[in-house]
Amino acid sequence: MWTKLIAAVLLLLLSSETILSANSLNVALNDDVLGLMVFKADIRDPYFKLSTWKEEDDSPCKWFGVTCDPYSNRVTELHLDGLSLSGHISKGLLRLQFLHTLSLSRNNFTGFISNPILTQIIKNSQVIDLSENGFFGSIPEPLFIQCGSIRTISLAKNKLTGQIPDSISSCLTLQNVDLSSNQLSGGLPKSIWLLTSLRSIDLSNNFLEGEIPKEKIETLFDLRVFNFSSNNFSGELPEKIGECLLLKSVDFSDNYLTGTMPLSLQKLSLCNVLNLRGNYFAGELPEWIGSLKSLEFLDLSVNNFSGSFPASFGDLESLKSLNLSLNQFTGNLPESLAKCLNLTVVDFSRNLLTGTIPVWAFSLRLKGVSLSGNQFIGTVEFGEETAAAFDTLEILDLSSNSFSGVIPLSIGNFSSLVFLNMSSNGLIGSVPPSLGGLKAANVVDLSHNWLNGSIPAEIGGAALLNELRLDGNFLTGSIPAQIENCSVLRTLILAQNNITGSIPVRIVNLVELESVDLSFNHLSGSLPKELTNLSNLVTFNVSHNDLEGELPLGGFFNTIPLSSVSDNPSLCGSIVNQSCPGAHPKPIVLNPNPSHSDKGSSSLNLSHKRIILSISAIIAIGAAVFIALGVIVVTILNLHVRNSVSRSAAVALTFSGGDDFSHTRSPSSDYGKLVMFTGDAEFVSGTHALLNKDCELGRGGFGVVYWTALRNGRSVAIKKLHVPGLIKSREDFDREVKKLGMIRHSNLVLLEGYYWTPSLQLLINEYVSSGSLYKHLHEGNSENTLSWRERFDVVLGTARGLAHLHRMNVIHYNMKSTNVLIDCSGEAKVGDFGLVTLLPSLDRHVLSSKIQSALGYVAPEFACQTVKITEKCDVYGFGILVLEVVTGKKPVEYMEDDVVVLCDMVRGVLDGGRAEECVDRKLKADFPIDECISVIKLGLVCASQVPSNRPDMEEVIKILELIRCPSEGHEELE
Structure with a gap:
């Protein structure tokens, strides 16, 4: 119980x-x-x-x-x-x-x-x-x-x-x-190496700087991935980095590292990726590099490595991609690479290499071969051993060497070839018709050789061509009508040849055309009227030909530059300032009452004119004979010197690893110095056309800005400085520009390089496609005006860009809406920063009148010689810009009988409790008025007359972030 x-x-x-x-x-x-x-x-x-x-x-x-x-x-x-x-x-x-x-x-x-x-x-x-x-x-x-x-x-x-x-x-x-x-x-915290359990660390694409800590890096026993690329690290690599024996990926590319490759790297037998691109490493490649048996990806490009290649390259049997471009390597390509059966891509471009193309270049089933910008010689041949590459090769770049002979007919057998560049060599013979067999080709560039004959009609078989360049040769005949079969063609460059005949009407079917250059030929006939239907045209150059008739009217041709149609004596139209002849000739008017005396006088005058005409004819014939003989002599001389002249010009703009900042080789003093901070650059139209007035983007206190394109299709903005009398010496200019080139931020316009001669200084900048903030605020219509959210993002982006400049101890000096550009994603980018550092010491008057030419943005302390100019003058200009963004009004506006200063007007309206009246009327009614008022108040604080009352840009960013998310900074856990 x-x-x-x-x-x-x-x-x-x-x-x-x-x-x-x-x-x-x-x-x-x-x-x-x-x-x-x-x-x-x-x-x-x-x-x-x-x-x-x-x-x-x-x-x-x-x-x-x-x-x-x-x-x-x-x-x-x-x-x-x-x-x-x-x-x-x-x-x-x-x-x-x-x-x-x-x-x-x-x-x-x-x-x-x-x-x-x-x-x-x-x-x-x-x-x-x-x-x-x-x-x-x-x-x-x-x-x-x-x-x-x-x-x-x-x-x-x-x-x-x-x-x-x-x-x-x-x-x-x-x-x-x-x-x-x-x-x-x-900088990087030294204590980071205490994380002994680390397997992967990726800090790439930031603005980290200073030296990489060397203390106890060898304690990272488990580290597999080490990525510090695209920062501002300097100094040498830690010597004991190779003690991290399990490392599989090492990437320190795009920094400012120096020295040689640490000896301990040879211990990384498991390493698959080694990327040291874009630094200042120097010296010869060590023989021990062949001990990296697992290496699949090796990129040592854009450095200062020199000497010949070690034979141990052949021991890298797992290697798939090898990039040694933009260095100072000499000698021949290593024959031992024939043992690297897994290779798919090799790039040896922009070095000092000599010799001929080794057999392995076309026998390893490679996908990419880039040998441009060296001193290779000999003929280009595709023998029996090449058959392996016919199905695999996608990129072949042999440009800017000294190759000779004809282009093999078998070139058309490369069924997978997408990019072919054999420009700037000494190739002879005709353009092979087999090019039409390149069914996958996007780019074919055979420019600046000695090619003759006509353009083959078979070129139309390359139906996927985006870009065809045959300029700078001796081509004859006409432009084949079959070119219309290249329906996606965007770039057609046939300039500087001896092409005759008319421009085929069928070219108007190439609706994707953007850039056409047929200049310096012997084209005749009229321009097809239907060319006006090519809505994507950016350039169309037919200058220095024998074209006639009326220029097409409409579309691109309403604003075609005069330089693009010049030296065609029989062309007429408003652009060339020559009226076209009417349909009927002018009537002949006779004297109704002739006299005998008139007849006698007329006979005498006619006889006199015949005598004069005879003498003139004799002189003209003699002059023509003399000119003809001169042309023949000059032509013969040109044929002898053309190649050497083109080589000399190329040397003036050749890139390699010689310069201590730009990885460029300094040319002789007779030529300009072109320095690129972001890699290679070849301009589509050559340096002679960089400053095309018709491509002008704008003017400012420092100079004029022009648009141009690089050979790879990327656009850049060229600023021609127009204060040469004030520019510093070459050495000072180099040093200051390089400092500006090191400044990188997503809200700053990237300085990509510069060009220097004693009489001409150019700055090469990133091209920002959507124009300036000024254009969006004052030149657009109400339909495509910036929304409030877009305006706020522009203000915040501008603040972040300025704050980064100030962290780098750079004062902008010229803050205004024309110097704030907007990219295609709506991101603000501040441009024209720090240019005052390129000048010697200037007084306040020069800075105010020449550099800070925009009325309304100049901080009041510029008028006082005893007040120190600091970053707070940028804050003042930023404050005025903020008010401009919110109100849509210019800093100073001239009325019929009054001058309205924006800052004073906004203060008055705000004090009167009518803040809504300040907001741009083009904004839609659903904008947040509280945010607008807060931003207006911030703009007024930044534009304070007393510098010490203005916040610094870091504080401005925090205030803007709080305005956008007011609760987030104060939210507490329950």
């Missing part, structure tokens, strides 16, 4: 416990549901990817992107990558007590990375991936101090600023760190 009673009591107790456990579990599951629904409520889901999330569900384990533990049914992982979600990360996620993996990459989340909610999530998680979003601000110290057991963190491709905090060394469990593609700056 007692036994049964005890059993009954135990059964009752167990049942109660089970009920309590079930209730607790239900509460926990409901907590996960509630947390995720709160998270969902605070975000935008444009494609309804989270439609399966319903608050009435008992468990979220079957929801999209949710992973639960199979035993407890608690949420452990949340994967919502690439769903276009936006908004802010809310407190709801803090309810997920067992969440250890959060992946929200490739979305549009925004907010401060210092948000305490994120800090708490990171503290409790093991894997965090917030890459490719819009998080901004600096990384706070607490983010890593309380990092718990986190193993992986990725904040790549956001808008993070500031330094990497020292507290990162507290996360001893960290295995993978990815902070790439942000705007981080400052």
Whole structure:
């Protein structure tokens, strides 16, 4: 009996416990549901990817992107990558007590990375991936101090600023760190090597600087991936980097590193990728490089390496890609590479290499062969051993060498060839008809050779051609009508030949044409009227021909530059300022009352004219004979010197690794010095046409800006400085421009290079396609005006660009809306910065009148000789620009009987409580008035008359970020 009673009591107790456990579990599951629904409520889901999330569900384990533990049914992982979600990360996620993996990459989340909610999530998680979003601000110290057991963190491709905090060394469990593609700056914490569990670290594409810490790098026993590329690191590589024996990928490209390759690198027998591109490494390549048996990708381009190639290259049997371009290597190509059977791409361009093309170049089934810009000789032949490459070769660049002989007919057998460049050699013979067999070719460039004969009609068989260049040869005959079969052709350059006949009417069917140059030929006939239908034309040059008739009217031809049609004596139209003859000749008027005396006089005059005509004819004939003989002599001389002259000109603009900053070889003093900071550059029209007035983009206090294109199709902006009397010496100019070239930021126009002669100085800048802020504010119509959100983004981007300049100790001096450009994605880019440093010491008057020519932006301290000019003068100009963006009005506007100063007008309206009247009327009614007023007030503070009352640009950025997200900076956890 007692036994049964005890059993009954135990059964009752167990049942109660089970009920309590079930209730607790239900509460926990409901907590996960509630947390995720709160998270969902605070975000935008444009494609309804989270439609399966319903608050009435008992468990979220079957929801999209949710992973639960199979035993407890608690949420452990949340994967919502690439769903276009936006908004802010809310407190709801803090309810997920067992969440250890959060992946929200490739979305549009925004907010401060210092948000305490994120800090708490990171503290409790093991894997965090917030890459490719819009998080901004600096990384706070607490983010890593309380990092718990986190193993992986990725904040790549956001808008993070500031330094990497020292507290990162507290996360001893960290295995993978990815902070790439942000705007981080400052030095690298020395304590980072304390993370001995690291397997992968990626800090690429930032603005980190200083030397790479050398202390205890060898303690990273588990490190596999080491990526510090595209920063501003200097000094030498840590000598013991090779002690990290498990390294598989090493990338320090695009920095300012010097010295030689550390000896310890030879220990990396597991390394697949070694990329040291774009630094200042020097010396010869060591023989031990062949010990890197696992190497698949080797890029040592754009450095100062020299000497010949080690024979041990042949030991790299796993090698797939080899890039040694833009160095100073000499000698022949290594024959030992024939043993590298896995090679697919080789690039030896822009060195000092000699000899002939080795057999392995066409027998290894390569996809890309680039040998341009060397001193190779001999003929180009595709023998039996080439058959292996006929199906695989996609890129063949033999340009700018000394190859001779004819182009083999078998060139047409390369069925996969996409890019063919054999320009600037000594090739002779005709253009092979077999080019029509290049069915996959996008680019064919045979320019600047000695080719003769006509353009083969078979060229129409290359139906995918985008670009055809045959200029600078001795081609004759006419332009084949079959060119119309190249229906996607965009660039057609046939200039400087002896082509005759008319321009085929069928060329008007090439609707994609953008650039056409048929100048310096013997074309005749009239221009097809239908050319006006080519809506994509950017350039169309037919100058120096024998064309006749009326220029087409309409489209591009209404504004065609005079230089593009000049020296065609029989062309007529308004562009050439020559009227076309009418349909009827003028009537002959006779004297109705002739007299005998008139007749006698007329006979005498006619006889006199005949005598004069005879003498004139004799003189003209003699002159013609003399000129003809002169032309023959000059032509013969030109044939002898043409090649050497073209080589000399090429030397003046040849790139390599000689210059201590630009990786360019300094030419002789007789030529201009062209220095590129961002790699190679060949201009489509040559340097003689860089300053085409018809391609003028704008004018400023420093000079005129022109548009031009590089050979690879990329556009650049050329600024011709027009203060040569004030320019510093060559050495000072070089030094100051190189400093400006080192400044890189997503909100600054990139300085890509410069050109120097004593009488001409050019700055080569990134081309920003959508024009200036001034154009968008004052020259557009109300239909395509900038929205408030776009204006706010421009103001914030401008502030970030200026702040970075100030961090680099650079004062802009010329802040105005014409110097703020907007790219195709709406991002603001500040240009024309720091140009005053190119000049010697100038007084305030010169700076105010010449450099700061835009009325209304000049800080008042410029008028006082005793006040020091600081970054605060940029802040003043920025403040005026902010008011200009909000109001849509210019800093100073002239009325019929009054002058309106924007700053004073805004202050008056604001003091009167009528702030809404300040806002640009072109803005739609749904803009946030509170944000507008806050931005106006910030602009007025920045434009304070007293420099010390103005905030610095870092403070301005924080204020703008708070204006956009007012609650985020103050949000507290409940």
